[in-house]
Structures are given as structure tokens and as C-alpha cells.
Amino acid sequence: MVQVSVQVSMLAVLGGGCWSTLSTLGWMKKILAGLFSKRQLEKTLQSLHKALEADHDEAAWGIVQPLLQAQGHQRDVALALVEVVAEGAFSVEQTIEVLTAVFAAHAQDPLLLGLVGDATEQARDIDYLNLAPSDVPLFDAVLAALLDAVEKPHDAEVEYQLWSGLFTCARVMARQHDEVADRAGSRLVTLQPDSSFAHYSYGLFLKTRGRFAEGMAENQLAQQLAKEPTDAMFWNAGICATGAGAAEVALDIWKKQLGNKIEIGRFGLPDGGYAHCKVRLAERPLAERNKNNDDPGLEETIWIERLSPCHGIIRSVLYQDLGVDYGDVVLMDGAPITYHTYGERQVPVFPHLATLLRRNYHLYDFAGTQDAEGKLASATEDLDADATVYSHSENYKVLCAACWRNERLDHTHGSEEETHYVVRGRIAAPPELSPADLLQQLDAALAHRAPCRIYSPDLCKAAGLSDRAAVERRRYTMLLENQST
Numbered sequence: 001m002v003q004v005s006v007q008v009s010m011l012a013v014l015g016g017g018c019w020s021t022l023s024t025l026g027w028m029k030k031i032l033a034g035l036f037s038k039r040q041l042e043k044t045l046q047s048l049h050k051a052l053e054a055d056h057d058e059a060a061w062g063i064v065q066p067l068l069q070a071q072g073h074q075r076d077v078a079l080a081l082v083e084v085v086a087e088g089a090f091s092v093e094q095t096i097e098v099l100t101a102v103f104a105a106h107a108q109d110p111l112l113l114g115l116v117g118d119a120t121e122q123a124r125d126i127d128y129l130n131l132a133p134s135d136v137p138l139f140d141a142v143l144a145a146l147l148d149a150v151e152k153p154h155d156a157e158v159e160y161q162l163w164s165g166l167f168t169c170a171r172v173m174a175r176q177h178d179e180v181a182d183r184a185g186s187r188l189v190t191l192q193p194d195s196s197f198a199h200y201s202y203g204l205f206l207k208t209r210g211r212f213a214e215g216m217a218e219n220q221l222a223q224q225l226a227k228e229p230t231d232a233m234f235w236n237a238g239i240c241a242t243g244a245g246a247a248e249v250a251l252d253i254w255k256k257q258l259g260n261k262i263e264i265g266r267f268g269l270p271d272g273g274y275a276h277c278k279v280r281l282a283e284r285p286l287a288e289r290n291k292n293n294d295d296p297g298l299e300e301t302i303w304i305e306r307l308s309p310c311h312g313i314i315r316s317v318l319y320q321d322l323g324v325d326y327g328d329v330v331l332m333d334g335a336p337i338t339y340h341t342y343g344e345r346q347v348p349v350f351p352h353l354a355t356l357l358r359r360n361y362h363l364y365d366f367a368g369t370q371d372a373e374g375k376l377a378s379a380t381e382d383l384d385a386d387a388t389v390y391s392h393s394e395n396y397k398v399l400c401a402a403c404w405r406n407e408r409l410d411h412t413h414g415s416e417e418e419t420h421y422v423v424r425g426r427i428a429a430p431p432e433l434s435p436a437d438l439l440q441q442l443d444a445a446l447a448h449r450a451p452c453r454i455y456s457p458d459l460c461k462a463a464g465l466s467d468r469a470a471v472e473r474r475r476y477t478m479l480l481e482n483q484s485t
Helices: 004-013 022-033 038-053 057-071 075-086 092-106 110-123 137-149 156-171 178-191 196-208 212-225 231-244 247-257 377-382 401-405 435-447 457-462 466-484
Strands: 277-282 299-308 311-314 329-332 338-342 345-357 362-370 388-400 417-429 453-455
Touching: 038 057, 038 075, 057 075, 057 092, 075 092, 075 110, 092 110, 092 137, 110 137, 110 156, 137 156, 156 178, 156 196, 178 196, 196 212, 196 231, 212 231, 231 247, 231 329, 231 345, 277 311, 277 329, 299 329, 362 435, 362 457, 362 466, 377 388, 377 435, 417 435, 417 466, 435 453, 435 457, 453 466, 457 466
Parallel strands: 277 345
Antiparallel strands: 277 299, 299 311, 311 329, 329 345, 338 345, 362 417, 362 453, 388 417
16 A cells, blocks of 8 residues: 555645646545555455454454445456455345445446446345345446446456446345346347356246246256266256256255255145244245335244245134235245254254245134143144144133133123133134134143143134124123233
């Protein structure tokens, strides 16, 4: 970096007089910004990488500051910064700051512009597949500049980089610019038809847009062109094959290519009986959205019975109405969002990619009381046909006997008190199980779980028992009011 003594001597040369021309001003700005020699840049980047490897994030960000100041005048510094950003070295906010500065200084440099476009992938938390479109101005500005740049003649290397940057930038902007992303992805595989990476990247895009058959074909081509196909190529082909309903293709990938113990099973898809995991469900997953309805809506993290590496049956009864619920079959993406810890066990949480099958289970809200935690949920053991009693909350309350036994709300409290867990949740049952049969099974299950009680007015009404429904409505309401106090 230019030393202070040098800067002072240069000011002396100017004689302290008026800076009369724009060229002189520009020259002085370059000097005062501090320029890097090739050796100084190499040493600074070495220090930066050491700080990053040691997780000294604050120190690393401090090292970046003089690089940010110099990059506007030194193309090699700008290139180095974009390269570090593209490796995922910084937070989303820091990445946006660096790319915004580089773009402002070098928007007319085609190669740097294309590299900035590719690096926008690090300006989004792409593991959270279903994020809404970003409102950061950088994305729109870079996209517009790239759209203009690709229409001009360039040499082969720069042309490919511009289309690559355009593809990445459009792809990470959710569903707002799918036509641009599709055009750019197609152009990349046209420019380099023998590039395994180009076909793989385009296949990833097609997968996240729910175009599973096309995505499967691109990933298969990527495998054929690769000297050594990666697990990621097989995984994404397997996800696309499952989404497309190409069960035999998916089975071949999971079983022969990746060594899973799995066969064709439920729903005509590969079924290997994997450990339960969790999925972050979205009301509108990315693959099911469009430009005009481009946000995830309601979201909820739930348990699934995992049937294959990429799909499973929802085994939580949802709090909210997301359009999917208990018993439905969902497709999930391959990269976990995070992990939830249960004792020594870490459970991966996957993003919801699409819904494969809506099985239309009937859902009935309930409130109830139990004398031991988990006792009402255990009634599931006595129900047929995959029906379940699912607890959403179990609050320990002290209730007087009159409160939980009496139908009336305007009663006087007795002196006798008993302790109970107040439970709120839902009963889920497949459509082939009639409400009357479900209620009869539930009554039988509770008969040998005394003094546990369940009140589900909607189930009683569906079973044709209007008088019982009215009684249970009063008890249900009373318990919910008590639970909220």
C-alpha cells in the first residue's frame, strides 16, 4: 500500500495550489485510496484467507476494507474480491456490500460484470430454497446490465461468462425472471454442449422450477459427460426422477449408483424405510410458484416418515393451513437447511420442493385432559387405517373437578381440585375411515385410559351426533379458554 510519507511528498509536489482539473482530482483520489502492488495484493489476500480459515470474521472484514477502497482503481483487486466472495467467505450482508461496490466501479467491464452475476448466488441464503424474491437493488441492477451486455459481441470466454452471470442472477431472484434464466441456461449448454457443469447447472434450475423430467435428462447428460460423475449429479437426477414419477430411474440411482437398500414400494415409488426427518413446509414452495405469486406464504417445520432420500409422508398434523397436511407425500431438496438436536441425535431439516400426493385426510380439532403426559396421543395405537391423535400443546394446569367435568360455563367452583394436562391438537384420519367409525374407535380407546377425555365437536357433528357435538363444543371452548390463561 502507498505509505503516508509518499502521499505527503506528492502533495508537496503539487505545491499546495488549486487542483484545477478533473484529471488531477482523479489522480489524487487514486493515490489517497492506497494502491496495491502485485506483491502487496498477494500478501493481503494471504492474510485474508488465514483470518477466514481461523473464523476470525471481524479481522477478515477489516482486511477487506482497504481492498474495497482500492478496487475502484485496480481491476485486479476487484477481481480478487469477487473471487473471494464467490467462495462464500462472507455473510449475505457483507457480500452485497462488496458486490455493490465492485459493480458500481466496473459495470462496463464485461468479464467482471459476468463474475459479479455469478457471485450473486452468495448474496442469497440459497439453502433456504423457498425464500421470497430479494428486494436488494443490486440484483435488478446487475440483471439489467447483463441483459444489455449479452446482446453485444464478445470473445468466446467473455460471452460464456456473461451468460453464466445472467443465468445465476436471474435464477436466484426466485420466479421473477424465469424466462431469462431459462434462456440463459439453454444458451450455456449451446455454447458448451460438452460441459458437464453447464448441463448440471441447468438441471438444477429445472428441478427447482418443478420441471422434473427435463431436469432428470440434464443431470443424466451431465453424468455421461463428466470424467467422474459426482454424488451431487446422482442426487439431483434422483430427486428429479422421483418428482417426475420415473420410479425405475430413481430406484437405479438410489440403489445401484448410491448404494441404498431400497425397492419400489408405497405410491409406486422407491421405499427404503429411512429414519424420520424434518421438512420446512411452505404453503407455496418454489417449484409451485409463479411470477405473480412468488413468496412461500405460511411455513411450518414438521416431521416426515422418510421413504427415500428425497420424499416422505407428513407425520405431523399442522397448526396452520398450508394446503398440505398429515398423510400427504412431499418431495424435498437434497441439501439440509439446518439440523435440530435431540439429545445426541442430530436431525436434518430439508426444504420443501414440491407436493407429490395430497391424500385428503380428514382433520378434526380437539381439546382434552389427561393425567399423564402423552396419554391422549397414545390413543393412536387403538385407531385403524393410519388415523392419529396429534397433540399440538400439552400444558400442565390445575383444574377444579367442576371445570373439566361440568358442561356449563357459568358454574361455581367446588373446593375439590385435581391436576390435569390440558391438551390441544387435531385428529387426522384417511378419507376411507368414516367419522362414525373413527369416533367409535376413539371412545373405545379412551375407555381404558380413564380419566382422560377428548372433546372434538367437529368429529361428533361429522358423525351425525348433533346433541353430543353441542355438549362437546362447550367443553372444548372451556378448555381452550383455560389453556390460554
